Amino acid sequence: MYGIRKIASCMLLGVGLWASAMPGAHVGPQAVAQAEVIHWWTSGGESAAIKQVAHAYRQAGGAWVDSAIAGGDQSRAVTVNRIIGGDPPTAAQFNTSKQFLDIIEEDMLNPVDDLARREDWDRVLPQPIVDAIKVGGHYYAVPMNIHMQTWIWYSKAAFERAGIAREPQTMDELFAALDRLKAAGLIPLAHGGQGWQETILFSMVLANMGGRELYLRVIRDRDQQAIRSPQFRQVLQAYKRLKTYVDPASPGRNWNDATALVIAGRAGIQIMGDWAKGEFTAAGQQPGREFGCLPGLGANSPYLIQGDVFVFPKTDRPEALRAQKLMAEVVERPAVQLAFNQLKGSIPVRTDADESAFDACARKGMAILRDRARPVGVAEVYLTPDQNGALQDVLTAYWNTAMPAERAQGSIASALRY
Amino acid sequence: MMARMLPWFAPRIALLPMALVALLGYLGAAGWTLWISLTGSRTFPSGGFIGLAQYRRLFDNERWLLSLHNLALYGVLFVLACVLLGFLLAVFIDQDVRGEGALRTIFLYPYAMSFVATGLVWQWLLTPGDGIDGAIRALGFPHFHLDWIVSQDMAIVAVVLATVWQASGLVMALVLAGLRGIDGEIWKAARLDGIPAWRVYLQIVVPMLWPTFATVLLLLATAVAKLYDAVVAMTQGGPGIASEVPAKFIMDHLFLRSNVGLASAGAVLLLLPVLALLAPYAYARSRGARREAA
Numbered sequence: 001m002y003g004i005r006k007i008a009s010c011m012l013l014g015v016g017l018w019a020s021a022m023p024g025a026h027v028g029p030q031a032v033a034q035a036e037v038i039h040w041w042t043s044g045g046e047s048a049a050i051k052q053v054a055h056a057y058r059q060a061g062g063a064w065v066d067s068a069i070a071g072g073d074q075s076r077a078v079t080v081n082r083i084i085g086g087d088p089p090t091a092a093q094f095n096t097s098k099q100f101l102d103i104i105e106e107d108m109l110n111p112v113d114d115l116a117r118r119e120d121w122d123r124v125l126p127q128p129i130v131d132a133i134k135v136g137g138h139y140y141a142v143p144m145n146i147h148m149q150t151w152i153w154y155s156k157a158a159f160e161r162a163g164i165a166r167e168p169q170t171m172d173e174l175f176a177a178l179d180r181l182k183a184a185g186l187i188p189l190a191h192g193g194q195g196w197q198e199t200i201l202f203s204m205v206l207a208n209m210g211g212r213e214l215y216l217r218v219i220r221d222r223d224q225q226a227i228r229s230p231q232f233r234q235v236l237q238a239y240k241r242l243k244t245y246v247d248p249a250s251p252g253r254n255w256n257d258a259t260a261l262v263i264a265g266r267a268g269i270q271i272m273g274d275w276a277k278g279e280f281t282a283a284g285q286q287p288g289r290e291f292g293c294l295p296g297l298g299a300n301s302p303y304l305i306q307g308d309v310f311v312f313p314k315t316d317r318p319e320a321l322r323a324q325k326l327m328a329e330v331v332e333r334p335a336v337q338l339a340f341n342q343l344k345g346s347i348p349v350r351t352d353a354d355e356s357a358f359d360a361c362a363r364k365g366m367a368i369l370r371d372r373a374r375p376v377g378v379a380e381v382y383l384t385p386d387q388n389g390a391l392q393d394v395l396t397a398y399w400n401t402a403m404p405a406e407r408a409q410g411s412i413a414s415a416l417r418y
Numbered sequence: 419m420m421a422r423m424l425p426w427f428a429p430r431i432a433l434l435p436m437a438l439v440a441l442l443g444y445l446g447a448a449g450w451t452l453w454i455s456l457t458g459s460r461t462f463p464s465g466g467f468i469g470l471a472q473y474r475r476l477f478d479n480e481r482w483l484l485s486l487h488n489l490a491l492y493g494v495l496f497v498l499a500c501v502l503l504g505f506l507l508a509v510f511i512d513q514d515v516r517g518e519g520a521l522r523t524i525f526l527y528p529y530a531m532s533f534v535a536t537g538l539v540w541q542w543l544l545t546p547g548d549g550i551d552g553a554i555r556a557l558g559f560p561h562f563h564l565d566w567i568v569s570q571d572m573a574i575v576a577v578v579l580a581t582v583w584q585a586s587g588l589v590m591a592l593v594l595a596g597l598r599g600i601d602g603e604i605w606k607a608a609r610l611d612g613i614p615a616w617r618v619y620l621q622i623v624v625p626m627l628w629p630t631f632a633t634v635l636l637l638l639a640t641a642v643a644k645l646y647d648a649v650v651a652m653t654q655g656g657p658g659i660a661s662e663v664p665a666k667f668i669m670d671h672l673f674l675r676s677n678v679g680l681a682s683a684g685a686v687l688l689l690l691p692v693l694a695l696l697a698p699y700a701y702a703r704s705r706g707a708r709r710e711a712a
Contacts, residue, residue, distance in 0.1 A: 073674045080461060102461035102676060193657065249547075251568045251657045384460070386677040389670065393481045393659050400658030401570055414478045 033323035034063040037310070038082075039093035040075035041344075042068050045278050049343035056336045062326050079313075083108050088313030090323050096132045096143060096307040097380035103311070104135050110312045110321070111138040112328050119332060124350045126369055128305055128377035141309035142328045145337075145346035148365050149273040149304045149378050150204035152294035153259070153280070158186050158268040159292075169298050171209045171238060178245045181268035189242060190258040190267035193251035195396040197258075197272075202395050203378060204271050205239040207302040212376060215302055220382040222416040228409055236398065236405045243399060251400075262291065277361055278345045286359075293361040295368055303368045306378040307346065383416070390415035448689065455682035463678050472683035482684065485664045488574050492663070493642040495575065499582045500638055501631070504589025509619060511590070512597045522594070526587040533584065537651025540580035541567065544652075573653050573661040581648050585641060589634050596630035597623065632699055639695045643688055664688050 035057065041050040047068065054064040067089060069075035076099060079092040083103060094100045103109055116122075116139040121130065125143065133141040152174075154167075159177075162184035168174040181188035191197060207215045210231060217226035226232060247267075250258070259279040261267035270276065280291050287293055295303060310331060312324040330336060337348040338357060347353075347362050347369070355366045368374050380388050394415050398408040455472055459465035476482050507525050511518055528536065543549040544567040551564040566572035566579075600623055608618045624631075646665035649655060655662040664684055671681035 077673045084462065099676070106462055106464070194654075195656075195658075252654075384676070386460075386671060386675040386680065389675040390479065390481070396656075397480065397484075397658045400656075400660065411480050414480070417478075418475050 032061060032063045033319060033326045034065060035090040035323040035327050036065040036067055037091045037093075037327075038067045038069060038075060038079050038089045040069055040072045041093070042070045045343055045345060049340045052339040052343065053331055053336055056333065056339075057327060057330050060326060060330050062323060062330075083313050088315060090315075090320055091310045091312055091327055093144075094141065094309055094311055095380060096129055096141075096146075096305075096309050096377075098132070098382075098384050099380075100141065100309075100311050101135065101384070103313075104140050108314050109140045110314050110324060111140055112142055112312065113139055115139075115142070115328050115332065119350075124352055126305060126349075126351060126375045127372065128375055128381050129307065129349060131377065132381050133309060141311045142331055143349040144308045144310065144331060145341050145344055146305050146307045146349055146365075146369065147273050147275065147346045148295065149200055149306060150207065150271055150296070151274055151276065151361070152204070152296070153262055153270045153272060153276055154268055154292045154294070155262045155265045156290055156292060157265040158184075158262070161265075162186065162268065167292060167294055171205070171297060174297060175241070178242075178269065182245060186265075187247045187261060187267035188245035188269065190261040190270040191242075191246045191250045192253035192255045192258040193246075193400070194253070194255075195392045197255055198396045198399045199379065199392045200273070201242055201271055201399075202239045203304055204296075205242070206235050207304055207376070208297040209238055210235050212302045212373070215376060218412075218416075219379050220377075222383075222387075224413050224417070227413045227416065233405050233409055236408050239395075240398065240405070274347075274361065274365065275345050277359075281359075287361045293364065295364055300374065302376045303365070303374045304378045305369075305375050306380060307349065387416055387418070451682045451685050454678055455686050457679050459677075459679040459682075461676040461678070465679055468679075472679045473687070475680060476683050476687070481659050481662055482664070482667055484659060485662045485667050488661060489642065489645070489663050492574055492578055492645060493639070495578045496581055496585075496642055497635065497638045499578065500586045500589050501634060503582065503586040504634070505593050507586065507590040508593035508597055511594055522591070525590050528584045529587045531584060533581065533647040534651045536580050536584045537577075537648040540576070540583070541652045544576050544579075567653060568657055570657060570660045573657060577645075577648055577652055577661060580652060581641075581645070585638065588637070592630055592634055593627065596627040600626060632702070636695070636699055640692065643692050
């Protein structure tokens, strides 16, 4: 599968190279601003969303060359290789994270400070997003959207069958609800047994049980003392306790198959990012009617955000610079943000965006985003890709084996030490 | 003068491109990897010298240690099973069975498939509830249970199963070629002496075939060290990290986790066992060649 993906991405890369070599790309300063954009929005809803952006860019007088590459890993690898090889795309997608920090430090990205100043990003963007895209006082990426990773989705029908009257507000209430679901003969927790999904479960428990302070001490500060604290051990134990509510067929399951269990009412709860909402709506279900969405346990729970950005690799070709400038300006327009995010299932990056066109779950999220004390970044925002990967390795091993919590603490301390 | 030098020069000039490729492509790349492994490189191979820190980090990493353990277990099981199965298949075909050509093709056929295709097929076959598990239960054995591929302890054995199925045909072909090279007089002599066939195989034929087995071992050992695609296709290293292998660790850190330094350290460590296996073999070969020359 890996091989096939690689071949496919090579072919796409070839198409991209061919396209950028087409006549018209280098005609002169009066030519249209041609932007070659590498991204990995290839699934149905995603590609519909990016088409909106491409359309807006063409309306603004530019020419959009689409280089879609299936799979974020592949797409980022192609971008990095092309930057190193001296043939960078005009713009490329990354996650709102440290994935592009090395490229910034090698001085291979153009900053977008003009736009940031004009749009007052220091004020209107949530802090975790600013933390990821502002390096050394300069903005290096244009944020596209915000995803919240740890929504608690539940089936109203399943809750009714289990006799659960109200939404859980604490970790204890969540476990009580899971117990009732189990007693009612349902799958209490729909889970896909893949490393990244286990990381989502863990992040949810850490944020809601440990609170903002412990979360940031462990994930952002990589505080060895906090990792070895009894409080963090309780978080790990609670995370592992969730496994007793998972059905035996979960290993290797895809997230959308887990969502399907909740949609069918066979499972009670799934903890997953807001992209799961698309599955519910595609099945004709509506928030508040057939399913419920909880952004966290309790009114002050941390809100774990992440998203996608575009970066602009360094170039001194004037037409490429013009294309980069035009594109940065177009994607931040409120109308483009609205059209893109509605199709993508995410929410706009600006805290002052108009929320009337969004559904109930998204509106909940946008309201929380305006409360500066609640948004924090997901692990990827604070950790380098290899730290994040090492953490995920430990979490999935701990979830899948009889590893004691103490040893998991030690292994997490090792994973985050470097 | 020129005319006399030409025979000396011509083959050397013809070999020069190959030698350059070997020097730059293989040795040069290996040396470069060794250097990168001593730096703090992340996305780009441009970090400063940090000594052996990447190696220390490697041995503080649970997944790397488990990968090494898996590789050792996989290596022993895979090589033993391939050699045993391949040898038995070759002996079987060597009994003048009817339809030898067809059987040989069938046994060798899996080798024409890539590890990715093999891995995917076996992943389907081994999925609990479907594949072999489901088929045998449907045949009337409701308590039959085959869940290796999702089991912590057996996932790596599932990979052994799939790759042995793929590679043992090659061993058969090589051993069969060796068996055909054995002088028929030996068999006649053994038959006259009334020695049972299995003893002839074990005590006369196998020792005579040692160069064949050395080649087989070398081929299988390199297949073990570079084990990657079968794991990716079958288990993705899971469940959890139960079937992770070093090559996958290296690839993940090169391309997904942006740590070229750590990946290079892993690659250097992976080269060591290969060299350890290769060196005695090359030594034996060169001694053999010298003895023949003398």
